[in-house]
Structure formats: structure tokens, C-alpha cells
Amino acid sequence: MRNQLENYTVGFWRILPQLVAAVVFFTFMFIVIRIVQWIVPKSLKKAHVRRALRDVIVMLLTVGFWLFTALITLTIAVPTITPGKALTALGVGGVAIGFAFKDVFENFLAGILLLIREPFSVDDFIECEGIDGQVEEITIRDTHVRQTDGQMVVAPNAMFFKNPVTIRTSTALRRTTVICGVAYGEDVDHCREVIIDAVKQVDSVRDDVRDVQIFAQEFAASSINFEITWWTGSTPLDIRRSRDKVVAAVKRALDDAGVEIPFPYQTLTFKEPLTIVQQSSGSDGDKNI
Known part of the structure; x- marks a missing residue:
């Protein structure tokens, strides 16, 4: 037992200089990586490189430096392990890890390509x-x-x-559409003019960039439907606000012009004549006629 401890002690003192050299190299590379992580983003920002691409470049440099540091540190600490052997072992292990974490690496590579x-x-x-x-x-x-x-x-x-x-926001403007129906008894051309004038007066409608378009779309069950199309801001809130203002403006304009906005009518037809029952109340009580 004593001899074994002595062998361990002798072996430790024999490799101690290598371990110290490995720790010194690792500490030096740690400082270098920190400096790279501090300088590279600032330099890329001054070069007007977009943020996403800056993050990818810094990440790839960091991974590369850490891989280099790990290989060299291992080689210094254990001289029998050469960088070639370490890379071979890393490649074999990488295949196994790749199969085990396929989805993780897929998302990782997709994230780099998206950035x-x-x-x-x-x-x-x-x-x-x-x-x-x-x-x-x-x-x-x-x-x-x-x-x-x-x-x-x-x-x-x-x-x-x-x-x-x-x-949805790839451009500053987006087209939106609403449907408005008028009664069959109304003049279609007159209704079109009333609607388009009302839409152009809405402040969120960008008729200075793109024209407001209105088309008689179809003969519906109880109305002639117009398709009203205009351009406004591209965010969902811009779309909702603009639709709200356009619907209110069109309703107000049609009411002022006396144009009927119909609702569905139902006509009931019976094969046999119906008996009309009328109830009246008198001094003698209720009487049916």
C-alpha cells in the first residue's frame, strides 16, 4: 500500500509541470476569448453589420476558440494524446451525440440559418x-x-x-377589405360614389400611396354587395382600427345619403288559406271571432 502511494506521488510530481502548463494555457485562452467577445461585436457594429449576423459570428468564433483551447489543453496535460487522436475520438463521439440529439442540432442549425x-x-x-x-x-x-x-x-x-x-409587416402598408351591401332599389353608381368618398376621408386610409378600390361584387340574397379595398398600416392593430373607422364612416355616409342598408327578409308561403283568429274582451268575457 505504501509503495502504491509513493508511486502515485512520484507520478503526480512528474506530470505536475504539464498540468501547470495546461492550466496556464487554458487561463490565457479564456482571457483571449473574453477579449474577442468584447472587441468583435463592437467592430462589427461599427461596420453596420446587423445584430443577428453579429451574434452568429461571435458564437461561431467562441465555439471555435473553445474547441481549439480544449484540444491544446488536453494535449499539453496528456502528451500521449495528440490533436489528431483527440479529433478522431471527438468525431466518433460526435456521430453518437448527433443521433441522440438530432432535433436539438436541427434547431441549432436552423437558428443559425435564420439569423x-x-x-x-x-x-x-x-x-x-x-x-x-x-x-x-x-x-x-x-x-x-x-x-x-x-x-x-x-x-x-x-x-x-x-x-x-x-x-405581415414585411412592408409598412397592407391591403384590407370589407363588404358592404345596399338594397336592390338603390342606384349602384350613386352608392359607389358615396362609399368611396366616405372611405377617402378616413385618416388611416393611405389613398396618397395606393388608390381606394370599390367593386360591385355580387347579387346577394337581399342586397347588392360592394367589395371595398384600401391600404393602411401593416400591424394587426392598424388593420382593426382602420376597419372600425371605415365601417363607421361608410354607415354614416349611406345614412346621410338616404341609402338603405338592408337586412334579410323572409317571406312565408302556405299552401292552404289561414284562418285568422281575433280575440276581443267585453262585458260577457272573452269572445273569439
Whole structure:
């Protein structure tokens, strides 16, 4: 037992210089990585590189430096392990890890591609696979979307990379439409002029950029329906506010012009004549006629 302890002690003192050198190298590289993480983002920001791409570059540099540090530190501490052997072992282990964490790596790579390509960015309103809301954060693994009802959805990046994504705020303006019906007895051309004048007076309607369009769409059950189309802000709140103002303005204008906005009528037809029963009350009590 004593000899074994002595062998351990001798062995420890023999490799102590290598361990000290490994710790010194690791500490030096830790400082270098911190400096890189501090300098590179500032330099890229001055070069007007967008934030998402800056984050990807810093992340790749950090991962590369840490991998280099781990290999060299291991080689210094254990000289029998060369970088080639370490990389071979890392490759074999990487295959096993890759199969075990396939979904994680898929989302990781999808996140890098999304950050580099940037099809949508933070504050954009998007819709994908039933998720509809504003992007609050894009990370390497997932994307955080705040839905219009206030709920937060954290979705894997692979979903946004593999499926079609509707970007509602890709431009400042978006087209919206409402349907308005007028009675069959009204003059169609006159109604069209009344409606289009009312829509143009709404402040949220951007008729300075795109024209307001109105078309007689169909002969409905109890009305002639007009399709009213205009351009306004692209956020969901802009759309709702603009529709509210347009509907109110069109209703007011049609009322002022004496135009009837119909509601469904129902006509009941019976095969046999109906007997009309009239009730009257007198001094002798109720009497049926």
C-alpha cells in the first residue's frame, strides 16, 4: 500500500509541470476569448453589420476558440494524446451525440440559418403553422412569438425554416377589405360614389400611396354587395382600427345619403288559406271571432 502511494506521488510530481502548463494555457485562452467577445461585436457594429449576423459570428468564433483551447489543453496535460487522436475520438463521439440529439442540432442549425438570412426580425408580425403574433426574440434554438391575445409561444427554429412563414409587416402598408351591401332599389353608381368618398376621408386610409378600390361584387340574397379595398398600416392593430373607422364612416355616409342598408327578409308561403283568429274582451268575457 505504501509503495502504491509513493508511486502515485512520484507520478503526480512528474506530470505536475504539464498540468501547470495546461492550466496556464487554458487561463490565457479564456482571457483571449473574453477579449474577442468584447472587441468583435463592437467592430462589427461599427461596420453596420446587423445584430443577428453579429451574434452568429461571435458564437461561431467562441465555439471555435473553445474547441481549439480544449484540444491544446488536453494535449499539453496528456502528451500521449495528440490533436489528431483527440479529433478522431471527438468525431466518433460526435456521430453518437448527433443521433441522440438530432432535433436539438436541427434547431441549432436552423437558428443559425435564420439569423444569417433573416427572413423576419424582432418586432415583425408573422404567422406560421397556427402561430400568429409579434416576434420578441430569436435565439440559436428557438423563436419567441407574442400572440395578439398576449400569450407567449416558444417555437423551435426548424418549424420556421421548413414551413411557409407569412410576414405581415414585411412592408409598412397592407391591403384590407370589407363588404358592404345596399338594397336592390338603390342606384349602384350613386352608392359607389358615396362609399368611396366616405372611405377617402378616413385618416388611416393611405389613398396618397395606393388608390381606394370599390367593386360591385355580387347579387346577394337581399342586397347588392360592394367589395371595398384600401391600404393602411401593416400591424394587426392598424388593420382593426382602420376597419372600425371605415365601417363607421361608410354607415354614416349611406345614412346621410338616404341609402338603405338592408337586412334579410323572409317571406312565408302556405299552401292552404289561414284562418285568422281575433280575440276581443267585453262585458260577457272573452269572445273569439
